[in-house]
Amino acid sequence: MSKSKADAIFPEQQQSTMAVIAPVVGWLVPGAGHLIQRRWIRGSLLMICVIAMFALGVLMEGKVYGLNGGDLLDMLGFVGDLGAGCLYFVTRLMDWGHGAIQLASADYGTKFIIVAGLLNVISAVDAYDIAIGKKE
Amino acid sequence: MSIQLSHFTAAITFSFFASIVFGITQRTTRDEMIRYGAKCFAYFVAGTVVASWAMWVIKH
Numbered sequence: 001m002s003k004s005k006a007d008a009i010f011p012e013q014q015q016s017t018m019a020v021i022a023p024v025v026g027w028l029v030p031g032a033g034h035l036i037q038r039r040w041i042r043g044s045l046l047m048i049c050v051i052a053m054f055a056l057g058v059l060m061e062g063k064v065y066g067l068n069g070g071d072l073l074d075m076l077g078f079v080g081d082l083g084a085g086c087l088y089f090v091t092r093l094m095d096w097g098h099g100a101i102q103l104a105s106a107d108y109g110t111k112f113i114i115v116a117g118l119l120n121v122i123s124a125v126d127a128y129d130i131a132i133g134k135k136e
Numbered sequence: 137m138s139i140q141l142s143h144f145t146a147a148i149t150f151s152f153f154a155s156i157v158f159g160i161t162q163r164t165t166r167d168e169m170i171r172y173g174a175k176c177f178a179y180f181v182a183g184t185v186v187a188s189w190a191m192w193v194i195k196h
Contacts, residue, residue, distance in 0.1 A: 042160050045156055045160060046156075046157060046160060046161075049153040049154075049156045049157050050153075050157070052153060053150070053153045053154075056139070056141075056149065059137065059138055059139045060138065060139055060140065060141065060146075061138050100138075103140065104143075105139075105140045105141055105146065108141065108143075108146040108150075111150075112146075112150065115150070115154065119153075119154060119157040122157060122158075122161050123157060123160075123161060125161070126160070126161040135164055136164060136165075
């Protein structure tokens with residue numbers, strides 16, 4: 001293969017690999033999808049925001065939903081929580097997030113955790129857009 | 137360890153973090169990101185205040 005052909009092909013391969021890696025890494029570790037593409041400030045801000053929201057939710061004794069909630073809203077809550085990637089798995093592993101129903105702020109905590117997951121999904125999609133060149 | 141935020145503090149904290157993520161992900165240039173993030177935050181806060189007064193009016 002001539003050098004010019006290789007030059008033409010490899011960046012495309014690199015781009016398609018990144019299009020798979022960036023959203024997956026971005027989902028697992030909030031902001032990391034941007035960081036591996038050298039978007040340092042954006043990645044750091046996203047990481048801080050998602051982790052802070054999730055941590056605040058857990059500290060406010062919000063509920064972290066499991067797979068078998070037995071209720072449609074619980075399942076939707078689970079999908080939202082799962083969006084936080086590693087944060088969700090660590091929380092489940094540490095057995096945090098049982099939800100203190102006697103506290104009003106615990107309900108806010110539950111929402112903080114779900115929204116942190118959903119915001120992380122938006123971040124992962126943004127990382128994908130950057131990887132395919134749709135966004136700078 | 138646990139923390140308890142007031143309703144207003146929780147709403148403002150939520151607005152702050154969500155606005156930053158919205159700004160970064162929904163716009164392309166840096167200036168647009170800052171402007172959109174600030175606009176989202178202002179709308180969140182205004183919505184919180186309006187909803188609070190609406191609930192007060194309904195109660196009374």
